[in-house]
Amino acid sequence: MREHLDQTDRRLVKQLSQDAQPGLTRLAETMAMSVPTVRTRLRNLLDRNLLKIVGLLNLTERPELISAIVGVNTQGRGRVREIAQRIAALPFVTSACVVTGRFDIIVDVVIAGDIADLYRVTSELIPGVGELGEIVRSETFVVMASCNKWVSLPEGCWTDPAMAPKIN
Numbered sequence: 001m002r003e004h005l006d007q008t009d010r011r012l013v014k015q016l017s018q019d020a021q022p023g024l025t026r027l028a029e030t031m032a033m034s035v036p037t038v039r040t041r042l043r044n045l046l047d048r049n050l051l052k053i054v055g056l057l058n059l060t061e062r063p064e065l066i067s068a069i070v071g072v073n074t075q076g077r078g079r080v081r082e083i084a085q086r087i088a089a090l091p092f093v094t095s096a097c098v099v100t101g102r103f104d105i106i107v108d109v110v111i112a113g114d115i116a117d118l119y120r121v122t123s124e125l126i127p128g129v130g131e132l133g134e135i136v137r138s139e140t141f142v143v144m145a146s147c148n149k150w151v152s153l154p155e156g157c158w159t160d161p162a163m164a165p166k167i168n
Contacts, residue, residue: 003050008033012041013051020053056150059110059143065157066111066118067143070126071103073136080104086129091156092121103139112157118142 005013008031015030022030028038045051059067072087074080080098084105088096094108107126111118122140129135143149 003048005045005050009041009045009050012038013045016051016053054152056152059146059149059151064112066113066115067146067149067151068109068111068118068122069141069143070107070109070122071139071141072105072107072126073138074104074130075134075136079134083130083134087126090121090125090129092117092125092154094151094154108151110151110154110157115142 011031012027015027024035024038024042028035031038042051046053057065059065072083074083084096084098087093087105087107092109092111094110096105096107098104099106109118109121111121118140122138126138127135
């Protein structure tokens with residue numbers, strides 16, 4: 001079951017969403033709370049997997065990265081969420097969401113490479129997560145320009161070439 005955040009946790013998350021760099025002392029001052037209370041609440045959010053503090057890249061400012069959105073249709077027979085979880089674990093995938101509408105799953109992909117690498121991800125890796133006939137079709141939308149799109153770097157981008165996942 002999804003947990004609801006109380007007012008204080010929501011304020012803490014909002015502060016961190018705006019700027020996660022200040023230390024606990026400054027965060028506590030901003031929130032008019034004690035440092036131990038902020039530390040306990042922050043640790044609780046992290047431990048319950050409700051909050052993750054990461055560095056994000058401004059995709060607009062990174063011309064060497066290719067971003068794409070992939071719509072996927074499945075014949076998952078009640079297993080669409082499981083298929084989405086397998087897609088989300090692939091290299092270069094930042095997220096996979098089960099959605100309503102024309103597609104069953106929307107996948108956000110970031111490639112540090114060229115269009116051929118994107119093609120391999122969308123035509124081989126994503127279809128390869130399902131059993132035969134499970135992924136019916138997909139449609140890829142290459143992001144030409146973005147506004148306020150900040151992304152965490154997925155596995156596979158800018159890694160040591162010896163440790164990079166093979167996509168061919």
